[in-house]
Amino acid sequence: MEELTLLILGAGWTATFLIPLLQSRNVPFAATTTSGHPVADVPTLSFKFDPSAPEHETLSAIAALPRARYVLVTFPLTGTGPSKLLIETYTATHRSGNNNAAGEKKKNSDIRFIQLGSSGIWQQQQQQNSCWITRHSPYATTNPRALAEDELRSLGGCVLNLAGLWGGGRTPRNWAGRVAPTKEAVREKRSLHLIHGDDVARVVVAVVDGGCGWEDDDKMWEVSGRGQRWLVTDGFVYDWWALLVGWADGGGGGDKEKEKGPGVVTSEQQRAGWVFELMREEGVRALPRSMEALGRCYDTREFWEAFGLVPLKGRVC
Template structure:
């Protein structure tokens, strides 16, 4: 679900590019507040928001076009040359994923070792903005929680099966591993997958004697600026059988992602050394969304839901009544977190940084 056509991202290049061109000219005057390694969709929100906050910012792209800095990270290379052209920064935000411990170490060490003496040798100090060591934020994935599942999780009960099969599968899912509850928060056990190994190594920098301070922000489904799940209903639920397996999904709008990153930058003492989960504090039932939207995409807005998917949802609800267990009967949508089997709790982030989601819906 996180892969969207490139043309959707092109809708916003005007805003992000303008911000980069303006701010690049200021690099010779000193270090920047925020350096984003990577740009694209995330930068289309973060760039303008940081500019409005009066921060000096710059981002990178592979070719360096539109006012960005050319930069390519090779996770298997120890060559530090690509890092030499990057400016000193108070906060470095890593937008692209890191899939191994070695990749995390090469990125952080590559940047720190090519800094000016003040940035590479001076211990971190909140009181010395332009002479403190850079700190790092890595955009991670909530897919590391819960048996390696993606953002779109399978539902715990196959309601097209007989009563006994549905009840058995429901119970097995909740008992999988040692996690008895459908809820996962930032302190829950994570899966041992390439993405989590990279994130763990990234966080381990905080434990060193002369620590480089880092933080990881695990993101749920990204939406906004052309990204909309309603455009992909036919792809994720092409058949009744596929739809029956769909459970929960979580979202965060790009506007709130930018606010979250700026809050971490401004309140670094709270962010340092921590892994966070970021959603809009809602758990969405894919049956609920699909039955509202149908499969007409943008053309279906403000119209009766089109396609077979809403009919399939109703059939599955009717079939759930055959279950002998009250817990697997669907009486209304959305289904409960217990019926969905997977739910993310991001409330710790919002309460810690004194914020609330300003885009608390999905469309």
């Protein structure tokens, strides 16, 4: 069977953006879901990775997958063991011959793994002397997801730690009622970091392609892929208070209440009112607040600079 460029393990929300981009670039790919249902009008393979399953079941399930140059893991792996199990089993069952037709050894014929991770591994860490966090900043190494990601990196894989995912049916405005239901909840809201699904797709393709073309990606992978962890956002640090005030008109969806008559205050307006009360109480003169006041600010310039890209979907409104 001809080798694919990319195998997507777990074609969920991300795949609805990634698959159309791969199609537009004529990139050979396959995708899996637990039920084998279509995603973005593309059939998928039925596959479920269960690290606790009997060894023969895991071997059989992974062996049935097509061979690909890159394997993208979109579902979370946790703790030590699952990353190693997945990588070693897939590699053992899909290793192709290392010689070409002339009997010469292929260059960098290994299979490359990419894991989509969360920026949450930095959330509980205290940063010294700065509110800024980069991919090099200390993170919660005992976090179950961090353990799995570090294991994958130690085996030569690449981790993309993504901030808040939005796009399609995911709209930050719709989160307000859940994350800020009371004035005290609003008081605690500080920074928000986001990345749109269109840019997530471009990020994955950049790591796979390396900006060098699909046939010449070895050098870029060795420099910017193998063993790397990238922190990725759209380059903005959003102030929750500023967003809540900006959504006071209820436009664009959200949890806007139906009009009940003159003078009725909607939930959006109530949250905006809480923000202005808190501004007075905490001495905030205007929005957005300073980076220092927001407390945790992600600096993700390094990824975009390394791959020669800029986000296309920044500035959520």
